[in-house]
Amino acid sequence: MDADERTGLPGLRTWSGVYLFVFGCFVLWVVLLLALTASYS
Amino acid sequence: MNVLDFAVLIGSMLAIAAYGTWHTRRQQTLRHYLKGDESVGWLTIGISVAATQASAITFISTPGQGYESGLDFVQNYFGMPLALILIAAVFLPIYRRLNVYTAYQYLGHRFDAKTRLLGAALFLVSRGLAAGITIYAPAIILSTVLGWRLDLTIILSGLLVIVYTVAGGSQAVSLTQKYQMAVIFGGMVAAFVILLMKLPASLGDALTVAGGFKKLEAVSLSTDLHRRYTFWTGLLGGFFLSLSYFGTDQSQVQRYLSGSSLRESRLGLMFNAVLKIPMQFFILLLGVMVFVFYQFEQPPLYFNQAAWRQAVRRDPGEHLQALEQRFDAIGAQKEQFIRRWLDAKHAGNRAAAAAARAQALAALDRSNAVRAQARAAVQAADPGAQSNDADYVFVTFILDHLPHGLIGLLIAAFFAAALQSKSAELNALGSTTTVDFYRHLLKREASDAHYVAASKWFTFFWGLVALAFALFANLVENLIQAVNIVGSVFYGVMLALFLVAFFLKRVGGTAVFWAALAAQTLVFVLYFSLSISYLWYNFIGCAACVLLSLILQAALGSNSPAAGA
Structure with missing residues (x-):
């Protein structure tokens, strides 16, 4: 694994893992926004 | 604004510009000038990418959008994290492996010289035409609110950004943006x-x-095609728009290519993929809270108060003053209904709360009807006046209700936002002109110092073009819409060039070049003959170019082999 392939992030060793984490954050934001919409509609 | 506000405003602006210019004063190589010697870390890249995208309009208009329509605009950014993942995984490693200065150099590697020049020309035309608006749009709002002369506001903010962008290059842009x-x-x-x-x-x-008041409806799963912002339009439309903007627009590509390694560039993009949605949510929520504030505090009938005062002066029948009185009376009534609604809610009386809420909603409708009449009156008094006063909501709130010192800081923030997106644009226009045209076509063998000087002159030239465009912009009708149309007309074909390059390996330069020209011609013809929304041209241009490339490559066969990627 060359230097550029290392993410240097604790718990996220591969770039696939980083992308999955970012996608998970996106899903989390949407779910939170849906919950806000449902709570105050 | 008082002396303290002006001291904060001028001090912070000059300090940032001076820091960027001083810190980067010894750049001598083209690589250092255009890429900051590729020494920038992921946090600076991440902030720089966010700052380039976020113009002054983001911070002035978005709270106004939250005030008027609530949170639903946040859905516009749903496609962005997915597009950034694709760019980080596919686009970025290729750009870095080929060690390019501009995205269009990649088209030259993958296809041929003529396709590279076509991509660079599409960027220069679309971004060059749009350049003036990033100075003009905030200047017209700030000069109106602060009572400054529009031309002086444009010239002063324009010259400041030209000086530190020309002097410091890419690294100054990244440093000052932070x-x-x-x-x-x-x-x-x-x-x-x-x-x-x-x-x-x-x-x-x-x-x-x-x-x-339905201001917290952040997500709509509606499939109604007439609804502007839904989960689906945000996901699909936002994905293609972000892919085109972040993946192929040199003003963004240049930001993340300045990273010291692939890792830094990727993390900079992922920083934006994670934080853009909450950032936009926060700015919209700020606007929603301003809306709530003005339910308890009487707002002006028309937020662009300079335009309103002008309309009142031209109203001999005092019709507008009567409108103001009606608006104030409805506002007082509405406040009573809201207080009753909250009291009933605290007492646990649901029926009374629902009844008071319905009365408050009806009062809001009446209040909005009066505002619509006011808007029509302003338009009648001055047909050239901007009819949407939502852009003035946040600035009005700041000037009327925030303490001195903080007012200066907020106005400095708006100018900072105007300067940071402008500097990235000028930097990208200068480098594309130098690398893709000047060095490629006119002067192939010259010293680095020569190319740095050329790049500075081209950046200066584009700065003057932007200034001139901004100064004469008020002569053009519907300017903002015109610039958006220009962008949509060119963006689809530009994205298609890169999508074909990345994903259709058997298509060669000749096929994609003629396909792009044909698709661009088709977009022009459709634009002048159809009356569909201009946003559709992004998709039409992209789809037409991809399809025509495949057909042309099939027709040309092996006589026109694809260049190696």
């Missing part, structure tokens, strides 16, 4: 905290009022 973003978010967070402290209701009650 501090400009700090000023912007420091100001926005302070405004939010003071707004919450000034609210006569608790945060829970403020959210109840906002929700009751």
Whole structure:
């Protein structure tokens, strides 16, 4: 694994893992926004 | 604004510009000037990418959008994280492996020289035409509100950005953007905290009022095609728009290519993929809270008060003053209904709360009807006046309700936002002109110092073009829409060039070049013959270019082999 392939992030060793984490954050934001919409509609 | 505000405004602007210019004063190589010697870390890249995208309009208009329509605009950014993942995984490694200065150099590697020049020309035309608006749009709002001369506001902010962009190049842009973003978010967070402290209701009650007035509908799963912002339009439309903007627009590509390694560039993009949605949510929520604040405090009938005063002066029958009185009376009534609604909610009386809420909603409708009449009156008094006063909501709130010092900081934040997106654009226009045209076509063998000087002159040239465009912009009708149309007309074909390059390996330069020209011609013909929304041209241009490339490559066969990627 060359230097550029290392993410240097604790718990996220591969770039696939980083992308999955970012996608998970996106899903989390949407779910939170849906919950806000449902709570105050 | 008082002396303290002006001291904060001028001091922070000059300090940031001077820091960028001084810190980068010894750049001598083209690589250093255009890429900052590729020494920039992921946090600076991340902030720089965010700052380039976020113009002054983002911080002035978005709270106004939250005030008028609530949170639903946040859906516009749903496609962005997915597009950034694709760019980080596919586009970025290729750009870095080929060690390019501009995205269009990649088209030269993958296809041929003529396709490279076509991509660069599409960028220069679309971005060059749009350049003036990033100075003009905030200047017209700030000069109106502050009572400054528009031409002087444009010239002063334009010259400041030209000086440090020309002097410092890419690294100055990244460095100054970091501090400009700090000023912007420091100001926005302070405004939010003071707004919450000034609210006569608790945060829970403020959210109840906002929700009751349908301002907290952040996500809609509706499949209604006429609805502008839904989960689906945000996901699909936002994905293609972000892919085109972040993946192929040199003003963004140049930001993340300045990273010291692939890792830094990727993490910079992922920083934006994670934080863009909450950032936009926060700015919209700020606007929603301003809306709640003005339910307890009487707002002006028309937020662009300079235009309103002019309309009142031209109203001999005092019709407009009567409108103002009616608006104030409805506002007082509405406040009573809201207080009754919150009291009933606290007492647990649901029926009374629902009844008071319905009365408050009806009062809001009446109030909006009066505002529509006011808008029509302003338009009648001055047909050239901007009809949408939502852009003035946040600035009016700042000037009327925030303490001195903080007012100066917030106005500095708006100027900082105008300067940071402008500097990235000028930097990208200068480098594309130098690398893709001047060095490629006119002067192939010259010293680095020569190319740095050329790049500075081209950046200066584009700065003057932007200034001239901004100064004469008011001569053009519907300017902002015209610039958006120009962008949509060119963006689809530009994205298609890169999608074909990345994903259709058997298509060669000749096929994609003629396909792009044919698709661009098709877009022009459709634009002048159809009356569909201009946003569709992004998709039409992209789809037509991809399809025509495949057909042409099949027709040309092996006589026109694809170049190696």
